[in-house]
Amino acid sequence: MKHINVLLRNIPFTVQNDAPWAGVDAGVKGLLEADIPVLKAYGDFDSVTEDDLKLFKQSLALDIVPSAKNFTDSELALLSLAELGYTAIDVYGALGGRKDHELMNIQLLAHEELRNIDIRLLNETNEIMLLTEGEYILPRDYDKKYVSFIPLTMIHS
Template sequence: MKHINVLIRETDAPVSDMGDSPWAGVDHGVYLLLKAGIIPSYTYGDFDSINEIERQYIDDRLDIDPVESEKDDTDLEIALLDLAEKGYGSIDVYGATGGRLDHLFGNTQLLLHPGLAEVKIRIIDAQNVLELLREGEHEPLRNPAMEYVSFIPIFASTVLTLVNFKYPLDHARLELGSTLTISNEFTHKKAHVKTSRPILMIQSSD
């Protein structure tokens, strides 16, 4: 499965430690990648979040093609859909959780985009790894750097089964607003999850 990393903005997870996977930069993320010595394979955005000095720094090193500032889709949505069309089945997104809350919720909503249904997308920062588990059965692996795991229902009457967790569940029905599945813990390296509807899984550390 083809994998790529995406950087949107500043992140407390150092991009230089992310291995040899290619990178895509979105808006200010392009500048940050270049400053870190990484040439992005793809660039996206209207570049309205960079100043003139940063824009010149980018132009001296890359030929970018900004999109219009007034558009229906966010820069990240444009990037993810294009990368999916290019055949990337696994995408890790960095810099999507800090700053404005509307951006955070919008970025999370993208995990439900029908055009991304076949793509495994994770939103990552130094304390969290967030991903969408679609309806069905899953065997998630514990991230050794993350002590806790939470499940956030995003559809009413989600039926959830958890095996190999500190607090197991057997066909528990979750309603919106429920906090029953916050701050659970893995008891084994691999667990078993069965969900009747898509649900958010977040592995976290303090």
Template sequence: MRINLLCSRRNLPENLFQERESERWAGIDRGALILLEEDIKPCMAIGDFDSVSEQERDYLESHLVLNPHKSEKDDTDLALGVMQAVEEGYTEIDIYGATGGRLDHFMGVLQILEKPEYEVKNITIRVKDATNIITYLGRGEHKVDRDSEYQYISFLPVMYPTVISLEHFKYPLNHEQLNVGSTLTVSNELLEPEGQVTLHYGGVLMIRSRDAK
């Protein structure tokens, strides 16, 4: 099962709500209010709701069942939302509105992607915005399809050493060890409809990108 999580209106893909209005959505804090404004009723609303006014909170409570978390907590609202989605059986989670704001919040988002429990459970989590798709790849073989909308593909190691092989890419690699500070695997491209990424050791964030329109 797949679900979309909305955090804010920042950097959203064009026509996102029109194209995905029939899909399952969850609102993260103010994201729940935004979904209602777009005539989409979220199946979950997660957060402490400290980013909405008292009037907006009353509006939320008149349309949704809220179980607010305390403001002082050990996880971010988004982390709690991903946890709840996984607990409810979702295995594909797309996150929107999580980029373009505070850098500490964004780095926290990347930590969620790298959480070992989700890799063990084969949970696919993607962070999407108007120009990027970010996901985590762990040890093993991964098929990557060419996407004309996102021409560039980068692989950023999140642990060292990371050893990677790339097949059917413009810049292929064979058991290449990625060292701290290296930019070797930034901005690659697929040459075939499908490429193969093999992580012999370690893990990477795969970022599929396009230039802003």
């Protein structure tokens, strides 16, 4: 399994593994401030200052995309990482903040090109992932208080 972590926003986060990191937009700033090496950087960088961007360009190879586009920075990052062969992606900063971004990040789990990748959207109280058809068993040491199953397809009655 080829694993990577992704930080979407400059927020506090707790590292749960030793996989490499990719940053998206202001998430790059969060990683650099935490002295975490940035393997990949994605986005239009419209949520950072000009000084931040100058700093990023000194230490990272950036391919800055236009702000007006038909996909989100999160989608760009996840699709690119999938294309690079990553099969497990833990995403921090996908939940909370702007509701439109949060809903889009959740919907990305069902994206045709991402649905077979083990993507987890993580924060201090949630672990959201897409479960495809099959049988699943929670481990004995599962430490979450609640488990919910919410379909991402239309429900027909």
